[in-house]
Amino acid sequence: MYKSLLCLRYLRTRYIALASIISMTLGVATMIVVNSVMDGFSTDMRDRLRGILADVIVETNSLDGEPNTQDLKDRIQRAVGNDIEGMTATVEIYAMLSVQYGSQWQSKPVTLIGIDPATKATVGPLSKYLVNTSEASIPDWELSPTAMAYRKEWTTRAQWMVDRWNHNPPPMEEEVTLVEKPDSAEPLAPPKFDSEPASESPFDSKPLVAEDTESLSNPFDKELKASVFDKFDKAEKRDPGSPLKGRVYIGYGLVSFPYEDPDTGETKMFQIVKPGDDVKISTVTAGRPPEPVHFNATVIDLFKSEMSEHDSSLVFCNLEYLQEMRNMIDPESDERSITSIQIKLKNPEDAAMVVSKLEEALPAGQRFRVRTWEDKQGPLLAAVEVESAILNVLLFLIIAVAGFGILAIFFMITLEKTRDIGILKALGASSNGIMSIFLSYGLALGLVGSGVGVIVGLLFVKYINQIEKFITFITGRKVFDQRIYYFPEIATHVEPMMVFWVAFGAMVIAVLASILPARKAARFHPVESLRYE
Amino acid sequence: MTETISMPQPQLAAIAVEKAYRKDKHKIPVLHGIDVEVNKGEFLSIVGQSGSGKSTLMHLFGLLDTPDVGEIYLEGQQIDDLPEHARDQIRNHVFGFIFQFYHLLPELNLLENVLSPLMIRYSTWEYWKKRKQFKQDALEIIEKVGLSHRIKHRPSELSGGEMQRAAIARALIAKPQILLADEPTGNLDSSTGKEIMDLLTNLNEQEQLTIIMVTHDNLIAAQAHRTVRLREGQIEVLGKSKIASVPA
Ligand SMILES: Nc1ncnc2c1ncn2[C@@H]1O[C@H](COP(=O)(O)OP(=O)(O)O)[C@@H](O)[C@H]1O
Ligand SMILES: [Mg+2]
Numbered sequence: 001m002y003k004s005l006l007c008l009r010y011l012r013t014r015y016i017a018l019a020s021i022i023s024m025t026l027g028v029a030t031m032i033v034v035n036s037v038m039d040g041f042s043t044d045m046r047d048r049l050r051g052i053l054a055d056v057i058v059e060t061n062s063l064d065g066e067p068n069t070q071d072l073k074d075r076i077q078r079a080v081g082n083d084i085e086g087m088t089a090t091v092e093i094y095a096m097l098s099v100q101y102g103s104q105w106q107s108k109p110v111t112l113i114g115i116d117p118a119t120k121a122t123v124g125p126l127s128k129y130l131v132n133t134s135e136a137s138i139p140d141w142e143l144s145p146t147a148m149a150y151r152k153e154w155t156t157r158a159q160w161m162v163d164r165w166n167h168n169p170p171p172m173e174e175e176v177t178l179v180e181k182p183d184s185a186e187p188l189a190p191p192k193f194d195s196e197p198a199s200e201s202p203f204d205s206k207p208l209v210a211e212d213t214e215s216l217s218n219p220f221d222k223e224l225k226a227s228v229f230d231k232f233d234k235a236e237k238r239d240p241g242s243p244l245k246g247r248v249y250i251g252y253g254l255v256s257f258p259y260e261d262p263d264t265g266e267t268k269m270f271q272i273v274k275p276g277d278d279v280k281i282s283t284v285t286a287g288r289p290p291e292p293v294h295f296n297a298t299v300i301d302l303f304k305s306e307m308s309e310h311d312s313s314l315v316f317c318n319l320e321y322l323q324e325m326r327n328m329i330d331p332e333s334d335e336r337s338i339t340s341i342q343i344k345l346k347n348p349e350d351a352a353m354v355v356s357k358l359e360e361a362l363p364a365g366q367r368f369r370v371r372t373w374e375d376k377q378g379p380l381l382a383a384v385e386v387e388s389a390i391l392n393v394l395l396f397l398i399i400a401v402a403g404f405g406i407l408a409i410f411f412m413i414t415l416e417k418t419r420d421i422g423i424l425k426a427l428g429a430s431s432n433g434i435m436s437i438f439l440s441y442g443l444a445l446g447l448v449g450s451g452v453g454v455i456v457g458l459l460f461v462k463y464i465n466q467i468e469k470f471i472t473f474i475t476g477r478k479v480f481d482q483r484i485y486y487f488p489e490i491a492t493h494v495e496p497m498m499v500f501w502v503a504f505g506a507m508v509i510a511v512l513a514s515i516l517p518a519r520k521a522a523r524f525h526p527v528e529s530l531r532y533e
Numbered sequence: 534m535t536e537t538i539s540m541p542q543p544q545l546a547a548i549a550v551e552k553a554y555r556k557d558k559h560k561i562p563v564l565h566g567i568d569v570e571v572n573k574g575e576f577l578s579i580v581g582q583s584g585s586g587k588s589t590l591m592h593l594f595g596l597l598d599t600p601d602v603g604e605i606y607l608e609g610q611q612i613d614d615l616p617e618h619a620r621d622q623i624r625n626h627v628f629g630f631i632f633q634f635y636h637l638l639p640e641l642n643l644l645e646n647v648l649s650p651l652m653i654r655y656s657t658w659e660y661w662k663k664r665k666q667f668k669q670d671a672l673e674i675i676e677k678v679g680l681s682h683r684i685k686h687r688p689s690e691l692s693g694g695e696m697q698r699a700a701i702a703r704a705l706i707a708k709p710q711i712l713l714a715d716e717p718t719g720n721l722d723s724s725t726g727k728e729i730m731d732l733l734t735n736l737n738e739q740e741q742l743t744i745i746m747v748t749h750d751n752l753i754a755a756q757a758h759r760t761v762r763l764r765e766g767q768i769e770v771l772g773k774s775k776i777a778s779v780p781a
Binding site for chain 1: 592595597598618621622624625636637638639640641645649650652654657703707
């Protein structure tokens with residue numbers, strides 16, 4: 001009884017001891033903040049990476065892609081079908097995005113991903129990141145009514161301008177058409193000639209029917225038209241207000257940039273492209289050697305994952321059109337090539353196991369590469385992990401230093417309490433009883449220290465963005481710059497077990513630090529203690 | 534030992550006790566061959582110069598220290614060689630201590646100080662169950678020493694006389710058989726000292742409490758039944774016992 005009473009009284013009357021645990025409190029708080037922020041970064045990053053890149057990706061080594069899509073899918077199904085929740089075939093290729101702003105063209109390198117939104121939705125929550133698409137709906141390649149109206153408005157105006165200057169096709173379209181015609185016609189030449197003998201047989205055998213005259217007279221022209229020029233013809237013929245055949249979701253970071261409002265001093269985003277606008281994309285065709293290819297595409301929606309790396313590098317395009325433009329469609333079998341298959345797993349933790357199974361099932365190292373999303377961003381996540389490990393060690397050393405502080409203060413307190421220890425012994429207290437006073441005192445200090453630390457840490461984590469704003473306001477410098485840190489806000493994730501272990505570790509250190517002084521106190525000889533004045 | 538059977542047994546006895554302190558290699562002999570005994574209900578005072586070993590003897594009686602040679606008997610039982618746990622128990626149950634410098638615990642108020650021997654005796658749970666009874670007892674004893682108006686005060690807020698009376702209350706709460714008082718008036722002015730002495734003699738007379746009191750003041754010592762003098766580590770018997778025999 002006297003133990004807890006005295007322990008409490010010492011706690012209340014000796015604030016200097018509380019000072020000794022301030023470094024412990026700070027250590028605990030910092031550890032919680034650091035771990036939460038690091039963890040939040042990794043967790044958020046993982047979520048977003050998964051949303052965009054899926055859990056496991058099977059990629060072809062060549063940019064030409066794999067024509068036998070169904071076979072590849074079957075093999076994947078056979079190997080790991082039970083673990084798969086969804087998969088989607090994509091074409092991934094480097095490209096150049098050109099956007100007109102005012103009278104000036106801006107070009108940026110991008111990763112162009114041809115997707116099928118319906119199957120893509122089974123792999124990752126793409127619609128979640130599309131600005132003008134509701135999260136629940138499956139995104140498609142249609143313009144929203146507002147975007148449609150906007151498009152009508154600007155195309156009409158452009159048409160009016162064109163008419164007014166009596167200048168037939170708008171200069172931008174003409175330029176493209178001119179460049180594209182000869183370029184894209186070139187690689188197509190061989191298949192065209194190859195197919196000629198096939199078409200020759202009916203040619204030879206038959207006396208011609210009247211309706212066929214046209215095709216007979218110029219089969220060359222018809223082939224060419226069907227394969228390449230068709231789209232341009234159509235584009236020219238279609239209603240200028242309706243979207244082009246190429247449709248894209250563009251990363252928000254590619255078409256917007258921050259600027260400082262001169263009046264308020266606030267940083268705002270300036271957007272140069274809206275859904276309904278057209279952009280130009282240049283990439284290469286499949287085949288040897290790759291040839292450049294250009295096409296125009298209508299922006300259907302903007303894509304904003306809040307991960308600046310993706311937002312400023314990804315362009316999603318309708319898969320069929322991209323395959324068409326890249327000559328990935330076999331003219332005979334109509335087989336369409338793809339370059340990668342994104343797979344979503346039922347349990348993302350199985351990724352490593354699925355990868356090894358897939359590597360076995362697919363001709364390893366030759367045509368395919370199997371990777372997890374983690375591999376793709378592995379170095380970054382690994383760096384974060386190493387960093388947080390180092391920080392944890394350093395911060396735990398701070399707590400250990402706090403432990404020595406407690407040790408020193410406790411020695412002082414036991415010295416100060418020598419006489420009282422003698423009194424207690426004279427009154428019949430046992431050595432163990434005396435020891436437990438100081439041990440529980442240490443434990444109580446540890447509890448207070450780590451408890452306050454936990455509270456401070458959690459509050460800091462909760463209000464970290466407000467704190468960041470405040471510091472930014474005071475110092476006038478952005479502490480957490482989105483361009484460096486991927487996310488617009490500091491992401492945090494509090495792992496309860498982490499909090500528990502940090503608090504527990506701090507308490508263990510406090511108790512360990514009080515063992516030595518407590519034992520010393522217990523061994524005081526009562527007579528000598530009583531003489532102590 | 535045959536004597537102790539035939540004669541009325543002394544309640545507490547020191548037999549041929551020797552004690553020396555060791556300072557580095559030097560041996561400082563303090564007590565050489567002390568025989569003192571006290572009967573139940575007796576008020577014994579021990580006088581001697583400062584440094585003559587009075588406190589040392591008290592500590593030996595109270596089991597706060599062990600004699601180098603010789604034995605301490607309580608009711609005919611040797612107690613100086615008991616294991617530590619048993620010695621702690623005897624200190625708590627049998628002896629009440631009063632010190633020259635009061636030795637109250639500064640963090641506790643008067644009431645808590647008085648209750649501290651009971652807090653030490655009982656576990657938290659047992660103490661909690663009986664706390665009302667204990668508080669009742671403590672208040673009674675505090676009233677007896679005349680400090681009822683001071684129960685919430687800390688020792689630092691009390692005068693010397695009040696502190697000593699609080700210490701007496703603390704010594705009494707555990708219902709000890711023997712009160713060991715080491716210069717209880719040593720730090721007090723004469724009138725306050727007289728109050729304390731009145732309190733002690735009252736306790737001895739009314740409750741038959743055995744008291745061993747150490748003092749260097751012959752006048753104070755004279756209020757006891759019997760006085761022994763310590764000189765050069767040995768006992769010099771002075772006065773005869775004022776009471777012929779132990780009231781049984
Ligand atoms: N712990 C100790 N170490 C060495 N000498 C001591 C110690 N305690 C007491 N002494 C010596 O023993 C002698 C007796 O002390 P004490 O019993 O306190 O005398 P008194 O109470 O009669 O004044 C003194 O000379 C003192 O210096
Ligand atoms: Mg003394």
